[in-house]
Amino acid sequence: xxxxxxxxxxxxxxxxxxxxxxxxxxxxxxxxxxxxxxxxxxxxxxxxxxxxxxxxxxxxxxxxxxxxxxxxxxxxxxxxxxxxxxxxxxxxxxxxxxxxxxxxxxxxxxxxxxxxxxxxxxxxxxxxxxxxxxxxxxxxxxxxxxxxxxxxxxxxxxxxxxxxxxxxxxxxxxxxxxxxxxxxxxxxxxxxxxxxxxxxxxxxxxxxxxxxxxxxxxxxxxxxxxxxxxxxxxxxxxxxxxxxxxxxxxxxxxxxxxxxxxxxxxxxxxxxxxxxxxxxxxxxxxxxxxxxxxxxxxxxxxxxxxxxxxxxxxxxxxxxxxxxxxxxxxxxxxxxxxxxxxxxxxxxxxxxxxxxxxxxxxxxxxxxxxxxxxxxxxxxxxxxxxxxxxxxxxxxxxxxxxxxxxxxxxxxxxxxxxxxxxxxxxxxxxxxxxxxxxxxxxxxxxxxxxxxxxxxxxxxxxxxxxxxxxxxxxxxxxxxxxxxxxxxxxxxxxxxxxxxxxxxxxxxxxxxxxxxxxxxxxxxxxxxxxxxxxxxxxxxxxxx
Amino acid sequence: xxxxxxxxxxxxxxxxxxxxxxxxxxxxxxxxxxxxxxxxxxxxxxxxxxxxxxxxxxxxxxxxxxxxxxxxxxxxxxxxxxxxxxxxxxxxxxxxxxxxxxxxxxxxxxxxxxxxxxxxxxxxxxxxxxxxxxxxxxxxxxxxxxxxxxxxxxxxxxxxxxxxxxxxxxxxxxxxxxxxxxxxxxxxxxxxxxxxxxxxxxxxxxxxxxxxxxxxxxxxxxxxxxxxxxxxxxxxxxxxxxxxxxxxxxxxxxxxxxxxxxxxxxxxxxxxxxxxxxxxxxxxxxxxxxxxxxxxxxxxxxxxxxxxxxxxxxxxxxxxxxxxxxxxxxxxxxxxxxxxxxxxxxxxxxxxxxxxxx
Numbered sequence: 060x061x062x063x064x065x066x067x068x069x070x071x072x073x074x075x076x077x078x079x080x081x082x083x084x085x086x087x088x089x090x091x092x093x094x095x096x097x098x099x100x101x102x103x104x105x106x107x108x109x110x111x112x113x114x115x116x117x118x119x120x121x122x123x124x125x126x127x128x129x130x131x132x133x134x135x136x137x138x139x140x141x142x143x144x145x146x147x148x149x150x151x152x153x154x155x156x157x158x159x160x161x162x163x164x165x166x167x168x169x170x171x172x173x174x175x176x177x178x179x180x181x182x183x184x185x186x187x188x189x190x191x192x193x194x195x196x197x198x199x200x201x202x203x204x205x206x207x208x209x210x211x212x213x214x215x216x217x218x219x220x221x222x223x224x225x226x227x228x229x230x231x232x233x234x235x236x237x238x239x240x241x242x243x244x245x246x247x248x249x250x251x252x253x254x255x256x257x258x259x260x261x262x263x264x265x266x267x268x269x270x271x272x273x274x275x276x277x278x279x280x281x282x283x284x285x286x287x288x289x290x291x292x293x294x295x296x297x298x299x300x301x302x303x304x305x306x307x308x309x310x311x312x313x314x315x316x317x318x319x320x321x322x323x324x325x326x327x328x329x330x331x332x333x334x335x336x337x338x339x340x341x342x343x344x345x346x347x348x349x350x351x352x353x354x355x356x357x358x359x360x361x362x363x364x365x366x367x368x369x370x371x372x373x374x375x376x377x378x379x380x381x382x383x384x385x386x387x388x389x390x391x392x393x394x395x396x397x398x399x400x401x402x403x404x405x406x407x408x409x410x411x412x413x414x415x416x417x418x419x420x421x422x423x424x425x426x427x428x429x430x431x432x433x434x435x436x437x438x439x440x441x442x443x444x445x446x447x448x449x450x451x452x453x454x455x456x457x458x459x460x461x462x463x464x465x466x467x468x469x470x471x472x473x474x475x476x477x478x479x480x481x482x483x484x485x486x487x488x489x490x491x492x493x494x495x496x497x498x499x500x501x502x503x504x505x506x507x508x509x510x511x512x513x514x515x516x517x518x519x520x521x522x523x524x525x526x527x528x529x530x531x532x533x534x535x536x537x538x539x540x541x542x543x544x545x546x547x548x549x550x551x552x553x554x555x556x557x558x559x560x561x562x563x564x565x566x567x568x569x570x571x572x573x574x575x576x577x578x579x580x581x582x583x584x585x586x587x588x589x590x591x592x593x594x595x596x597x598x599x600x601x602x603x
Numbered sequence: 604x605x606x607x608x609x610x611x612x613x614x615x616x617x618x619x620x621x622x623x624x625x626x627x628x629x630x631x632x633x634x635x636x637x638x639x640x641x642x643x644x645x646x647x648x649x650x651x652x653x654x655x656x657x658x659x660x661x662x663x664x665x666x667x668x669x670x671x672x673x674x675x676x677x678x679x680x681x682x683x684x685x686x687x688x689x690x691x692x693x694x695x696x697x698x699x700x701x702x703x704x705x706x707x708x709x710x711x712x713x714x715x716x717x718x719x720x721x722x723x724x725x726x727x728x729x730x731x732x733x734x735x736x737x738x739x740x741x742x743x744x745x746x747x748x749x750x751x752x753x754x755x756x757x758x759x760x761x762x763x764x765x766x767x768x769x770x771x772x773x774x775x776x777x778x779x780x781x782x783x784x785x786x787x788x789x790x791x792x793x794x795x796x797x798x799x800x801x802x803x804x805x806x807x808x809x810x811x812x813x814x815x816x817x818x819x820x821x822x823x824x825x826x827x828x829x830x831x832x833x834x835x836x837x838x839x840x841x842x843x844x845x846x847x848x849x850x851x852x853x854x855x856x857x858x859x860x861x862x863x864x865x866x867x868x869x870x871x872x873x874x875x876x877x878x879x880x881x882x883x884x885x886x887x888x889x890x891x892x893x894x895x896x897x898x899x900x901x902x903x904x905x906x907x908x909x910x911x912x913x914x915x916x917x918x919x920x921x922x923x924x925x926x927x928x929x930x931x932x933x934x935x936x937x938x939x940x941x942x943x944x945x946x947x948x949x950x951x952x953x954x955x956x957x958x959x960x961x
Contacts, residue, residue: 094938096627096938096954096955097629097954097955100627100629101626104626104627105627108624108627188672188673189673189713189714189721190646190671190672190673190713190723193646193713193714193723193745194645194646197646197745197746199641199643199746199747221716221717222716222717225714225715225716225717225721226713226714226716228687228714228715229687229713229714229715229721230714232686232687232688233687233688233743233744233745233746234743234746255687373829373830373831376830376831376861377829377830377861377862378861380830380860380861381860381861381862381912384760384859384860384861385860385911385912385955387953387955387956388911388912388913388955388956389912389913389916389956390913390931390933390935390937390953390955390956391913391914391931391932391933391935391937391953391956392913392914392931392932392933393933394913394933394935395933395934395935396933434935434937435935436934436935598934
């Protein structure tokens with residue numbers, strides 16, 4: 060950026076469009092206001108409303124950063140100039156067909172595609188009707204075909220690889236615009252597939268590594284699939300860069316979890332150590348969107364497991380279909396709770412799809428982001444994260460309320476990006492509180508005691524196994540939580556006594572003594588009651 | 604506590620220009636311009652038109668295979684220049700031995716493998732007719748036929764069944780498709796409705812859809828279709844496709860979603876204007892297409908608002924300005940706008956639940 064005194068950051072997602080106004084005050088960038096509304100909405104309209112509100116709220120400040128002229132005050136004040144804009148615009152979801160000779164050969168390729176943001180379909184040749192494979196390749200919504208085989212092909216694949224290449228060649232001849240990735244031993248068939256489209260060929264043919272290539276295994280293929288899907292301009296990829304920069308700026312291990320309309324993101328970032336670059340792992344999972352296009356039985360089951368609404372399967376399916384058609388519609392009433400149940404289900408998909416990141420030590424700070432959480436109060440978001448992302452440890456929670464991480468990640472220069480995040484970190488991240496999840500709690504009447512030493516004094520709480528203990532700790536407050544457990548538990552290390560520094564937030568300190576992973580009752584009624592009881596204490600604004 | 608009514612002496616209009624903030628409300632186009640319609644083809648289906656052809660409603664544009672299967676031909680029974688997508692017909696000499704699949708007299712070349720071709724063949728064909736007039740833009744064997752449709756378009760959120768056409772009729776039981784309770788009961792259908800596309804109010808069940816098809820009705824336009832009815836209807840469709848004697852094509856166009864709500868006023872006005880006209884329902888994209896150049900439609904007044912979802916779903920009123928962030932039922936805080944329903948005082952409604960028509 061040159062030298063503006065204010066700029067607008069847009070996150071234009073599939074379901075939500077948001078604008079944040081950022082101004083330079085007292086030699087640092089500050090977030091002055093933000094607005095999120097259902098997409099599609101013209102960025103200009105959104106920008107004018109955000110600026111209008113800023114000008115109405117503080118005309119002097121608006122004049123100082125060049126947003127308002129000297130004439131008029133309040134809502135009637137004219138906008139002097141439209142500030143520069145930083146835009147993160149979601150890439151339209153793309154579909155990839157992953158095909159291989161056998162199911163065994165297909166699996167690692169399918170897993171790589173799922174973790175790089177592709178909507179996936181799959182097909183195999185062995186034992187199935189070739190017409191199905193051809194129909195999958197010819198479907199209009201398919202953009203890319205990944206044809207994979209082992210390198211060298213396994214004994215079960217060898218007899219089918221030739222025919223697979225022939226089938227793909229036939230499909231490519233009909234759809235010359237298809238991008239084809241030949242991975243592993245399938246790259247031996249490049250010449251044949253290249254010739255298929257004749258002179259009319261418009262799509263690329265790429266040679267990819269085998270599913271197991273790279274360090275760690277699979278990383279080489281994932282990198283390629285990521286590039287093909289959108290590369291650095293993908294806002295989710297940009298949010299991953301922002302998480303990396305934030306880890307560096309805050310010198311903390313950060314995990315960013317985002318659930319959007321068409322997919323989810325999980326980025327795990329560690330700060331740079333000893334002059335080395337920060338380490339960041341980014342997974343983008345298309346299946347972890349709020350609601351799939353056509354919510355089937357599996358989706359209904361997943362959401363049903365988290366909902367506190369008393370709905371039968373048919374009605375829940377209808378609500379989910381409506382949510383897909385109009386993701387912001389009907390939030391008032393029980394709509395926000397349904398949305399959060401769908402967000403939990405999506406979060407669970409994201410966590411299941413990224414076991415390598417789940418195996419990492421718990422981060423210092425977990426940032427929750429995405430339109431799926433936009434209508435929920437902060438404490439309820441904290442509980443949703445604690446319900447699904449469960450690792451023994453103590454984690455601070457924050458929420459990207461202004462949807463700024465994506466746009467800030469789009470700043471091309473790494474130094475400028477870090478500087479912007481350094482200035483804005485406190486404004487961007489709404490503190491939700493801290494969650495402490497001890498591992499290995501045994502059933503019983505008492506698990507031990509907790510003493511919280513905060514600036515305003517100390518409080519003592521009895522720890523009940525299987526329960527949630529909520530300690531009021533407002534945003535900005537820092538405290539020391541002293542745990543004395545009856546049995547040996549895991550909290551970073553194994554032990555009976557722990558002292559943990561915790562920070563406050565909208566949800567305060569949440570001591571989560573439930574199972575890891577969380578086990579919910581099978582009976583729907585009992586499960587709903589339990590979820591309701593947990594949410595009751597944290598959804599503080601709901602009607603009673 | 605749900606939505607809030609204004610109780611101050613100052614009306615929103617005193618504080619904002621009446622249209623202020625209206626551009627933050629989702630825009631819904633009542634009618635769209637000409638569109639390209641896709642008729643999907645599967646491998647083995649035979650297109651009967653070429654790019655550039657002008658077609659009229661009812662023209663057969665393809666022959667669909669009902670029972671496609673892969674058949675592997677013996678070597679040497681195809682031309683040297685054979686290409687994927689070409690038609691293959693069996694040579695007149697008897698005794699051709701097929702390598703895989705049962706014998707077929709004709710088919711479409713799929714792929715060449717090991718010196719011989721595989722084709723998609725079958726025994727039963729059925730016609731695919733275009734329900735609309737237009738110009739063929741693209742023909743891709745095994746993929747689809749794209750047609751630039753002539754006329755205007757009313758879009759829906761989903762269409763089920765097969766492309767169809769018929770005479771538009773208002774078919775609601777109550778005679779009021781604008782009413783939230785407007786629906787269609789299976790007992791109210793009779794053969795007199797054969798050949799029509801029925802406009803139904805807020806919802807319809809699978810039994811009524813199945814009976815409508817059996818009575819010769821060509822299609823149904825409905826505001827909402829519940830998931831259970833949708834699934835039952837799709838099951839019925841699949842059984843119908845498998846039957847030897849198929850009924851004429853039948854389609855369901857869903858305008859809004861899965862919930863019960865009346866058809867939006869401006870949309871209902873278009874449908875009322877089309878009564879008696881021949882219209883088409885297409886599946887991809889889901890839409891009603893009609894070619895009635897003489898039909899003049901008055902656009903809804905600026906500021907006309909419909910509540911799409913939430914507590915006031917289906918109600919229509921007038922925009923009365925931005926309400927800012929408001930607390931709503933369930934303890935959620937949402938950006939809202941003031942909407943005046945009839946002569947009532949304006950009510951704050953979440954912006955996300957509103958739509959306006961252009």
